[in-house]
Each structure stands twice: as structure tokens, then as C-alpha cells.
Amino acid sequence: MGLTSNNVVMVSVVASVLLFGATIWVWPRLARRGVAPVLGRIGMLLVTQVSLFAALGLFANQSFGFYGSWADLFGTETTPGVVVNHTPGSTRVQVTDIRTVNVPGGSAPAAAGRIEKVTIKGPLSGLASPAYVYLPPEYFQPEYARRDFPATLVLTGYPGTTEALINGLKYPQNAHKLVKDGRMQPMVLVMLRPTVAPPRDTECVDVPRGPQTETFFTKDVPTAVAGHYRVGEHARNWGVIGNSTGGYCALKMAMRHPEAFSAAAGLSPSYKAPIDATTGDLFGGSKQLERENNLMWRLDHKPAPPVSLLVSSSEHGEKNYKGTVKFIEKVKELNGRGEPTRISSIILKTGGHNFNTWKREVPAALEWLGGRLSNR
Template sequence: MSLTGTPFFLTSIALLIVAVVLPLAVWSRIAGPRLVRTVARLLMLVFAQVTAITVVFVLVNNANNLYDTWGDLLGTGSHVEAAKDLGPDGMGGQQIKNRPKQLQRFRPADDPRMGTGVTMTDLRGRISGVLGEVYVWLPPQYNDPAYRNKKFPVVELLPGYPGSSKAWFGSLHVGEQLGPLMQRGTVKPFILVAPRTNILTGADTGCVNIPGKVNADSWLTVDVRQMIVDNFRAGDKPDSWALAGYSAGAHCATKLALSHPDRYRAAVAMSGYNDPALEPDSLAGKDPKLRIESNPMHILKSANAAGRPPRTALYVSGAAGDGYQAGIGLRQLAKRPTTVTVQQISALAGGHTTAVWRQQVPEIFRWFGTQLRG
């Protein structure tokens, strides 16, 4: 039973009702020795406390899509089948163009709270060795005969940590918000893709490749990207691809876009950070070498020093102390053709929450419309 599904929520409510009604019905009717009666009543009180805590957890989890499965919550689920050393480009010497298309079967998303039009598939990453679900939402124009020959730009959506790949649709309501705007033409049509990012037990991968452990970078930037190109009318050039993330996902979006200007043209980072060590569970933050190499500031400095500033557009938003300074640091380093737009969010807007990020969805996709081409 999914932790974010309606069945689990209704089950927790039913158990809470039982936990409240049961003591009222049998408290004075419990027979037996005094010790037995005391233990029975204590167990009923403990059961009531546990069910109440469970309901609160379910409400918070449903609102923020933190944990999708029991394996995610308990740290028993791993989605890594292999983690070969794939080298600096994350390709392991392989060429995608030389491999047959990876055609996938898609089914309706397994959670109705994600809204209409969201489909999902289970993808086995041929390069990364990662196995995980990928959610896809197509714009209203995709099946319009007038667009039958058009290739659409794509935005990969990354949640925070912990976080479910459902979060952008279930908590930020990205499809429900953008569908009408795209239909009216006030936002350009995009294919939205939300791949699993919680792929390693009890750890934030930091979206890096670590030989022998995980190839999170290649999962997102090679396997997921190519699967979308193989299965949909999606552009395959950098000008057609972007990333968007919040919190830990914001760090990933910035890091991946700057690391791979040959794959992505733009990225949005909401309430993120540059130093991966700011996430205590980050594998990149715990490794001194990776901590430096995966910092977007370092990536940008190194590219500038080599005389190759990436042709990357960044949009960074956040409150003071929650992403804003990270954006300012990147903007100070940016040299053409790199551009960095920084948007300060009021400290009174609501804090580090999905409600704050949800409000920014229309604006960031209007910005994407100025950066990407189909």
C-alpha cells in the first residue's frame, strides 16, 4: 500500500476512530485481575497515541510527498542494480546514438492526487544501472493535429530530499496549474518529466556518480533524457531541455545544468544551496573531493578559468538564508554566455515549504518559455 495513496490515508483514519471509540466502549468493562485490566487499558492508550501520530504523519506526507513507499520510509528500498565507473562524461565510453531505442510501456499514474494526464513507467537505466519510476505529463497541444509534426521542449522536475517523484504533480500541482495557461497560450507547451531521485537507501545522492555506489547523474541526464526522446516527440538538442528543482532538487538542477551544457540549456532552483554539505545526508557533501567538484560555484569557476563559460541560463529564487545568497554568488561569477537571474522571496512568504514553491510555478515556466525551443 502506497504511503501517499488514498487507501492508506483512509485506513489510518479508520484506525484512529477505532482507537478513540474502543476505550469509551470497553474501559469499565474489562474483566480480570487488576494487573490485566491495567495492561489492557495502557495498550489502548498506546494504540490511540500511535494512530494519532500516524494520521499526522500521513497528512504531512500527503501534503509534501516526502516518502512514496515503505521502502523509502524505512530505508530498505534500493534502486541501484549496478554502479560502474562511467568516466567524466557519465557515459562509460558508450554512445546513445548507436543503441536501439528504449521503448517503454506507460500506464496512468498510481495516485489520483497527481491530477489528470500523468502517466508513469518503470525505467531500467541502461547506462546508469538505476531502476526507478518516471512520471510524464504531456501538454494540451501534444495530441492536437496542428502540432503533429512539432517536437516539444522538456523540463525535468526534481524534488527535495526526502522527496517523491510525485511531488511536483501532487504537492506543487504543476500540471493542474500549467494546463490552462498552456491552453490559453500564456505559457509555452512543455513535456514535464519527474524521475525518481530517491534511489539509494537512507542517503541523498547529491545527483553525482560514485563508482561502486550510485550513478545518479547519469540516471537523470542520460537514461531518463534519452528515454523521453525515444518515446515522445521531444527535442533532443540542449535548447530543448531544462531542469527545475526545489531544496536539494534545486542544488541538483543547478549542478547538472552547469555540468552538462551539451544536454541542458536552462535550470530553475528554488530555495536551494551550492555547498552539498548543507544537506547532512548528501553523499557528495560527505566526500571532500565531491563536495568541491559538485558545488555549482566551483563548476562555474572552473569553466570560466578554462575559457569555456557554459551557455546556461539559471533562474534562482529564495529567501535570505534560504537560497537567495546562493543565487547571488552564482550571478557574481557568471560570464557570457552564462546568465543568472535571481529572485528574492520574502521571508514572510511561508518559509521552506511546498506552498511557497507552488506559487512560483507559473512564473518559472514563463521564464522557461524565453529560454527553450522545441
Template sequence: MSPTGWPMMVTAIVLAVAAPIGTYLLWNRIRGPRPVRAATRLSMIGVSQVMAILLCGVIVNNYYGLYASWDDLLGDTGSPGVIIHENTVAAGGPITGSNLTDGTAQGGRGQAVPVVPRSRPPGPVQDFKKYGDDALVTSFTGPKTGLGGSNDVIAWLPPQYNDPAYANTAFPVVLLFPGYPGTPQTWFGNMAGQKELGTLIQQHSATPFVLVAVNISPIKGVNTDCTDIPGGPQVATFITDDIRNMLERTFRVTTDRTGWGMMGYSEGGLCAGKLLVQYPQLFSAAVQMSGDVRPGGYVSKYGSAFADQNSTLWVLQNHKPNPPVSLLAAASAEDDHGSVLAAAESLQQVAPDMVDVLKKDHGSHNTAVWKQWLPQAYGWLSQHLEQVRPQS
């Protein structure tokens, strides 16, 4: 029996109901010395509580699709999977993509905008404080949108950042997005994204990125799918304008689109893919892990046309980003959270020249799976963003 599905749900309900009823019926029928009777009754109460907790766990697991199998629950999610590029399994390293820097781009609101070299924006440097052993954190409010919060932007600088040999090097940036509800702290906690990248850099398997985890839900309880809501929170602008300008002012990072990428899981994966195709003049590559291709809930309230404009699939199908972008859509066949594998494959079907699929057979919608993808994701991004070289 799978940990998800109706058989497990029905079994958990029966056990949760039967345990307290059995305790009630057997309470006064227990025989033996007083210590034995007390221990037996306490055990019966404990079993009833365990059955209630089991039912709650099954309900939560069914709703969120966290664990698709018992192996998944025990942390065995199988192999990381393979990257499929234009219907061909990529052997060895990731496929190298093109980095175009001229032409016109289709902006997030549909207008054609010229792609020109960006100057470092003027303004104050943001004050970051130490976070944990190796990261920096700040509480930031965007001057354009008024959005932000406490400790909602966390940055990690690669070792090369403070190396004198790289004193004049502008580093590429990867924005990291959590799910919903979620916090940027997860990327530097359970996901340990900075530790994985640090190891890969030491092994010369990834380029030194500046990692920046961002809160994608600055309005508590409101999931905008990183969208500029008419008359409401402008979350896309918060990320692409407020956050980006602040980082360019504060850190020694590149201002060119070829050095800016994004990565997110679950709802954050949707954001990474969506913002990439909406703002190709600002970003050139992204990784979406277990992400949907079309926003739901809050965004859908504003009509199907508005949802289309904020759908990664619809934009790729109807307004191909120019200059081209590169997207890695990672999905597991066991993840039934919105049929993410079918969604990832649909992206590749409409834009095989822009979308690679990282396909995995086992594992569901959880951090164990997303962490397992990090080496391939960082390696792929290293092939699709600017390479870091000493410039001193």
C-alpha cells in the same frame, strides 16, 4: 512558541515523560463506577501515546525543518514571494533571458566542448504505459550507466502534443527532480505538477512543456547529489545521457539546449542547479526550489576539490557557463534547511546576469511551499526556454 527549536523540543520531552508517569501514579487512585474507571484509564493511556507521537513529530520536524511556524503547519505559507532580477523586483511577468546557441560550453567534467546542433540519437523507442489519468510511466535502465529501476521515469504530454496543428512541432522538455529520499511519483501526486501546468497552458500563462519526472537516486540508500562518483554510480551521466537520449528517441521533443530545462525541490533543487552549470551545452534554464549550492555527505568523501567541481556556487564563481544559462533559485526566509535563502542569494551575487532569486518570507521546507511556487516557476521557464508554436 515555534514548532521548531529547543523550547518546543524540551516541552515535548517533558510531556512524553510526564504522561506515562502520571498514568502509573494515578492508575489505582481513580474512583467511581467501573465504566468510569475504565474510560479514565483508557484516556490516560491515549494521552501518553499522543505525547509520544508529539515528541516523534517534533524530532522529525526539527531534523527536516518541515514546518517553521504554526501557520505553516496549518497550510498558510503566505504569499508566493517575488522574483528578484539583478537586485530589482521583477514587476509583472518573469524577466526574459537570452537563448544562445553557439560558442563553446564548459562541460560537466571541465573540458571545453563545441555547441553544435544535436541530431536525434539512434536506438529503440522506450515503451511507456499509462500512469494515472494523464501521465505515462516506464521502467528504464540506462545503457551507458546500467542505472535505473522500476517505474522510475514518468512523463506528461501537454494537450498540444496530440493536436494535429502541432503534428510537426518539437516540444521543449522540463526534467523534474524529487528530493532525497523521494520518488518521481511525488511530482505527479502531492505536487500535482502536471495539473498546475495544464491550467497555466489553458490560461496562456505558460508554454506547453513535456514534463518528465526522474529518479535521482537509482541506487537505494545512496545520495550522490546527481554526481558521477569515481568508481561508483554515474548518476549525472544517467540523467544527462541515458535519460535524455531515451526521451529524444521516444517523444517528439526538441534536441536543442534552448528547449531543455530542469526543476527540482530540496535535493532535486541542488541537482537542477548543479547540472545546469555543469552541462550548459545540454540545458539552458533550471529552477531550484529550496536547494543547497554545494553537495555534502557522500560526495564530500572524495575531497573538497571534487565537491567544488560539483558545487553550483563554485562553478558559477570560477567557471562561468558558456553559453550562458538562466537559473531561478527559489527560497523561503523561514527555511533553515541549510540556510537556503542565503545560499540562493550567494548564487545571484556571483552571477547576477544568470541567476534570479524567488524570495519568499514565510513557509519552510515542504511541498505546500514548493507547490505555491509552481505558477511562477513555469512562467519563468516559459520565458527562458523555446516557445511552442504550430509547425504543421
């Protein structure tokens, strides 16, 4: 059973409840003096506490997507990104599994859509990464057979798991409902984690002499997906959205590569890349490269790109609130001077840096993206 599966969480919860009950039941028999009863009481308390913390930890991990597998949890997943040599006839998108969507009529693609697990290979970056592609019901309906769809790249935070975008934030289910309610056009979702060179957090940077993550997401992924699925291949057809680290990546990639994405939504984003033990030296010692990946600096020193941006925060509970207000004001100043960058926001009264907050923002952010992408 996988680390994030419902069965593992349920087994841990049942085990902790049974051990708690056993402790209550056995405790009177251990309420005697002597070494053996004392060790018995200590053992029962220790086992019960460990089982309780394990159940809470597994539930939190499933909800927030800290670790995707047992290997990830125990630190044995250290395999770097894969370098792919492409030969004639090879494909950049390889489908490895097909899943139903957890909505009414989920077994019928024309009613519920479909989720395909794929491996995306990038010839320019030399990277390859697993992903999930959500295809809306319209993709399988005859009247849409000759139509291209807009697409959105959906990114987790760091370390994150791609499954959390489906099971936690429920992007496919939200997209299905928005289209059904007439609030959004049908859209293909390409769901990945930004950690394409695990365990390193590259912050979607082309690291000098390291992983070319920005190239992978801005060039390889759109080209590969457009070559395999019926989606547009122009910036007007593509958006990008992410939470936390993924939110920073989304905003940065649209601002730095308006030829790739025309709209970007950052949910609880940061506005510059951190430098810590998980990132290492992202910029090869180059202060200029570091500045160019700082979104505030770009607004002050680089030409404003023709993109639409959405940012989110909370007045109470989010550390990025002041930075978000500052970012919004800077873009509004550019608007006042006739610059083409556009800004929108979702500001909650309260909400922490967690999945519960992002669940409240995803539907509105998807609707916003759908209104800014073209299917032509």
C-alpha cells in the same frame, strides 16, 4: 493499498477518531481501582495515541513524500540501481502504465493531456529508473502532429517520491492551467526522483566507482526521451527544475552541462552536496571533484556557462536564504562583466522548507522555464 494512497490515510483518520470516541465512551467503566481497570486505561490511551500519531504520520508522508511504499518505510527496499544490457531492438523508454490528468476533461488526452508511467534505461550510466511523463493536450491535437515540444526534467527532493510531483506539487495540473491561461507554451514534463540508486543519496553526482547519476540525468534521460517522444534534443529545448536536493541537482547539472540544459530552476536549493550517512563518500576522496560540485566555487573558478538560472528562498523560514542572496550577487557580478549566465529569483517573505512553500513557487517557476525554452 499503497502507503501514499488516499484510502490508507482516510482509514487511519477514521480509525483514530473511532478509537478516541471509544475511549471516551468506555472510560467511566474503567474508572475503578484495581489492576484490570488500570491496565485497561493504559491500553486505551496507548492505542488511541498510536492511532493518532499513525494518522498524522501517514498524512505528513503523503504531503511531503518521505517514503513511497511500505517497503521503503520499513527499510526493505535496498535494491541498487539496475544495470541494463541493451541489445538490438531494445528501447530506452518502456511505458508501463497510462494515467489521466486530474483536470476537467481528464479522460480525453486532447483536452487534458496524459501521464505515462515509464522506465527509462541509460546505456551510458548503466542505470534504469521509473518516471512519469506528462504529455500536454496539444501533443494529441492534429495541428501539433508535426511539432516537437520543449521538455523539462522535474526532480523531487531526497528521499522523495515521484508521485508527490503529481499529487503534492501538482506539476501536470499547473502546466495545464498555465497553457490554458496563455502564460506558458505546451511542454513535456519528465518527472523523476533523484534517488536512482536507492537508498543512497547521490546528490546527482557521478560517484567514483559508484552510481553514475549525473550521466544518467544529463545524457541518458534527454536522449532516451527525445528518441521516444516528440521533444527536441538540443539544450535550448530542455530545462530542469527541482526542490531541495532536486533544486541543487537542477542548478548544478545546468551549470556543469550547458550542452544538456539551457535553463534550470532550484526551489529551496542547497549550493553544495552534503556528506553524511545517506550520501557516503560522493567524491572518492577527491577534493577537486568536491569543489567542482560546489556551485559557489564554480562561479568563482570556472567559465560562466550560457544558461539561465532561477533560485528561490524565503526571508523567514528557509535556512538557505543567505546562501541564495550570495549566489544571486555572484551571478550579477558575472553579468556586469558580460558573462552569459543569467539569474532570476523567487523570494518569499515567509515559507519553510516544505511542500506548502514549493506549491506557491511552482507555477511561477514553470512559467519562467516555458519562456526560456525553444520548440525548434
